[in-house]
């Protein structure tokens with residue numbers, strides 16, 4: 001039998017995924033996710049959109065510099081300064097990719113770009129050629145490709161290949177396509193342009209999940225000659241999100257009897273730890289019934305199912321949880337666990353910490369294990385993440401202490417002490433409708449950052465009454481929506497940490513050039 005065709009997995013968690021409302025990642029978090037994507041075995045990492053912010057530029061540059069074994073891509077509109085910025089980020093690190101895009105559908109041409117197709121083709125060709133002066137690997141995406149007339153799509157694809165594009169991505173930008181139709185687009189383009197196969201040009205799928213069809217559409221494309229799938233961990237992304245990496249990979253893998261012709265090189269056992277990391281860093285919780293990585297994905301509730309699985313797993317379970325890295329038993333650390341055991345656990349969970357950070361995590365671990373008998377993986381993740389966050393250079397404020405009085409007959413009052421980067425401490429006090437409200441208004445008085453609280457969620461990190469509480473908040477500052485997280489055995493303190501964390505993130509995002517924004521923005525000539 002012939003060798004299966006390798007399907008490239010192009011992960012865009014750090015670019016499209018980060019465009020999820022409120023899901024900002026700091027520099028350290030991006031690097032940590034990128035390292036885990038390499039270990040997962042993805043072929044391409046789209047690390048950012050350098051023109052949009054300094055943070056994205058630095059992240060793309062750092063990830064490209066340290067990544068071996070995966071191609072790192074940076075996104076650019078068909079605008080010279082966008083392309084130059086990616087070129088600059090990738091300078092001195094050969095083998096990486098510039099990904100340029102330009103909208104091609106009728107509605108985008110007429111209502112957004114106000115340009116005829118000839119001009120769009122010319123702009124795209126010039127941009128691809130410009131990108132090729134920096135790198136040999138150029139991907140071109142006709143944005144809203146699935147809603148572009150087929151003849152237009154063929155014309156622009158042929159021109160892009162002629163100009164030097166090595167991958168052509170046909171995105172279903174608005175999640176409108178259905179599987180057979182999307183597959184047919186690939187079949188048609190491939191048949192109309194024999195040059196694609198002759199030059200070994202990769203066709204790529206990029207699907208959004210507005211109708212819940214992103215994974216199905218991606219798989220339909222693969223059956224028609226598409227050899228790269230763009231996806232994200234946990235399916236995060238603009239609006240309803242992108243195709244979920246774990247679902248695409250497990251569909252091809254679990255149904256290899258059907259998809260005999262295709263294979264990915266993903267190490268599936270690394271999926272679950274990375275899913276947890278992305279969820280924790282972005283603050284976007286995975287829905288319980290999410291395929292592959294949801295809390296209930298391998299839970300059997302009905303007695304008849306439980307009975308069946310105990311007799312023979314395959315009766316009701318098509319994937320062994322261990323295959324995707326779901327731990328079979330919870331390893332517990334405690335007061336008497338040493339630094340070594342802690343380090344082992346941190347490495348198993350996928351984190352890379354240096355000695356200094358390890359020292360700080362160990363101190364925090366000892367404090368926690370004094371308060372709490374059993375320390376679970378989730379607790380350790382929370383400790384490591386708060387240290388990674390604390391070491392981020394973008395943090396302006398740190399919670400030093402707080403005191404709250406409240407009760408059935410008292411006006412809730414909070415006194416808060418914050419320190420800035422220079423270590424200068426500022427104290428203020430405020431009353432509020434409740435203890436959390438009092439803390440939040442004291443924090444606003446100190447930082448001078450006015451925000452509106454959009455969402456407040458509290459959950460226990462693990463089980464048991466000594467579990468740590470995790471507070472996740474979403475706040476709005478002008479037109480920015482940002483999430484913050486805080487963890488503590490004291491939920492009031494966790495609430496304060498989450499709020500301070502959100503305010504620090506506002507500062508980080510506020511420096512971005514929002515005008516350059518998302519995929520749907522109009523190119524500025």
Ligand SMILES: [Zn+2]
Pocket residue numbers: 016173206208237238242519
């Ligand atoms: Zn997208």
